Amino acid sequence: MTREKNGVALPRVFVARRIAPEALAMLDNQAEVEVWEGEAQPPRALLLKQAACADGLLTMLTDQVDTELLSGAPRLRVVSNMAVGYDNIQVSECTLRGVLVGNTPGVLTATSAEFTFALLMAAARRVVEADRFVREGRWRHWQPDLLLGRDLHGATLGVVGLGAIGREVAVRARAFGMRVIYCSAHRHPDDEARHGLTWAPDLGALLRESDFVTLHVPLKPATHHMIGREQLRMMRRHAVLVNTARGPVVDQRALYEALRDGVIGGAALDVAEVEPMPPDEPLLSLPNVVVVPHIASATVATRTRMAVMAVQNLLAGLRGEPMPHCVNPEAHNVILSLQAKNRRTAPGAAP
Ligand code: DGY
Numbered sequence: 001m002t003r004e005k006n007g008v009a010l011p012r013v014f015v016a017r018r019i020a021p022e023a024l025a026m027l028d029n030q031a032e033v034e035v036w037e038g039e040a041q042p043p044r045a046l047l048l049k050q051a052a053c054a055d056g057l058l059t060m061l062t063d064q065v066d067t068e069l070l071s072g073a074p075r076l077r078v079v080s081n082m083a084v085g086y087d088n089i090q091v092s093e094c095t096l097r098g099v100l101v102g103n104t105p106g107v108l109t110a111t112s113a114e115f116t117f118a119l120l121m122a123a124a125r126r127v128v129e130a131d132r133f134v135r136e137g138r139w140r141h142w143q144p145d146l147l148l149g150r151d152l153h154g155a156t157l158g159v160v161g162l163g164a165i166g167r168e169v170a171v172r173a174r175a176f177g178m179r180v181i182y183c184s185a186h187r188h189p190d191d192e193a194r195h196g197l198t199w200a201p202d203l204g205a206l207l208r209e210s211d212f213v214t215l216h217v218p219l220k221p222a223t224h225h226m227i228g229r230e231q232l233r234m235m236r237r238h239a240v241l242v243n244t245a246r247g248p249v250v251d252q253r254a255l256y257e258a259l260r261d262g263v264i265g266g267a268a269l270d271v272a273e274v275e276p277m278p279p280d281e282p283l284l285s286l287p288n289v290v291v292v293p294h295i296a297s298a299t300v301a302t303r304t305r306m307a308v309m310a311v312q313n314l315l316a317g318l319r320g321e322p323m324p325h326c327v328n329p330e331a332h333n334v335i336l337s338l339q340a341k342n343r344r345t346a347p348g349a350a351p
Contacts, residue, residue: 102313113168158210166216
């Protein structure tokens with residue numbers, strides 16, 4: 001039975017994963033809610049079925065919102081993604097249909113930057129390899145040349161993409177005594193002056209100069225395989241590549257070959273071309289790679305903030321109020337023209 005509030009049917013919402021209870025509680029009496037309780041993402045058929053009768057979806061980065069889903073979701077008004085990235089959503093298709101899309105920027109910036117730094121340090125100082133060494137019972141002596149790594153201080157970090165997270169990584173690197181160069185869609189003279197960053201005119205220049213390279217670009221057609229065989233060959237032989245952005249930004253096969261053949265020194269990956277990374281992925285056979293399962297924003301506080309923001313976006317969109325973070329505000333114009341058309345074609349409308 002459809003639930004109502006003040007005689008008006010509550011909007012139907014599908015939440016595609018268990019989220020922080022305080023965020024879920026915000027939906028009480030505001031929507032008729034169904035939550036997918038599975039650990040893995042909802043099966044595609046179930047997502048399509050839920051979307052078919054939903055006014056709002058609260059999605060994760062694993063849930064594909066595409067033409068197929070949108071075509072079968074006539075009531076859908078809001079898709080609220082619990083992530084800053086939204087490459088899992090065909091935003092232009094949402095806009096065409098007057099579906100608002102929300103994301104969760106800002107609340108995960110420092111957390112993701114900290115984790116990028118954790119990976120950078122783990123790779124530079126071979127922390128994961130050293131842990132394995134001890135667990136395998138191989139710590140028999142102290143040796144002057146045991147598990148030698150690389151210093152961060154005095155080294156050059158290349159930041160690809162100076163958005164919010166890239167900037168926070170750069171600031172941390174400066175505090176560690178690193179020289180920081182960056183390349184980005186736009187030059188940022190204020191950040192150069194304020195944080196002592198150096199602009200690299202293009203990706204090649206950055207790759208040739210950096211001891212460590214960290215990626216902070218969104219996934220779009222222009223950034224797909226942005227780091228491929230050719231770019232890896234531009235990097236220094238000891239250089240370490242860190243990816244906390246999106247897996248397909250790096251050609252993973254080319255990365256494997258570069259690491260195997262000593263073209264670069266190491267890599268630390270929070271993301272993969274195919275997630276979850278299969279256990280037989282060749283990269284996992286190499287000692288100079290650290291791989292973790294897409295957890296850069298995974299702290300209790302940050303995931304709670306992301307969930308709360310995703311619910312705020314969802315509720316605002318459903319109420320027709322401005323969403324705190326909407327990635328396609330132009331969808332409002334489509335909504336207005338669809339409403340006008342509906343009024344004109346409604347039974348009894350003035351001819
Ligand atoms: C994001 O938000 O896009 C991250 O990849 C997951 O937190």
